[in-house]
Amino acid sequence: MYRCFHHFSTLPLAFVRRTATNSYANRHIAPSAAESISMLRIIGKESLSDLMTAVIPENILRSPLKEVTAMSEQDALSLLHSLGSRNKVLKSMIGQGYYEPGHTNCNTS
Numbered sequence: 001m002y003r004c005f006h007h008f009s010t011l012p013l014a015f016v017r018r019t020a021t022n023s024y025a026n027r028h029i030a031p032s033a034a035e036s037i038s039m040l041r042i043i044g045k046e047s048l049s050d051l052m053t054a055v056i057p058e059n060i061l062r063s064p065l066k067e068v069t070a071m072s073e074q075d076a077l078s079l080l081h082s083l084g085s086r087n088k089v090l091k092s093m094i095g096q097g098y099y100e101p102g103h104t105n106c107n108t109s
Contacts (some may be wrong), residue, residue: 045051
């Protein structure tokens with residue numbers, strides 16, 4: 001399945017080519033355009049738009065999204081980090097777990 005490469009010299013050339021730029025898209029393994037078209041034809045759709053229209057309920061569909069300028073992965077991560085830094089942790093629930101009342105057999109008396 002996946003191998004861990006400890007030394008750059010052991011990386012396959014195709015992997016290096018995909019990851020050489022600062023772009024997530026270059027590292028994302030996705031179906032080719034031909035594969036996408038083939039899959040759409042198998043399910044009887046002409047395009048991804050046709051597929052989305054068929055599977056997303058009409059009350060969920062909205063007007064087209066506002067176009068945004070593409071950005072590098074580093075710029076996107078910086079933006080997400082700055083947005084995340086606005087969050088305030090009022091009470092950390094990490095590791096606390098949640099159980100419905102009466103879930104455990106603890107005797108509290």
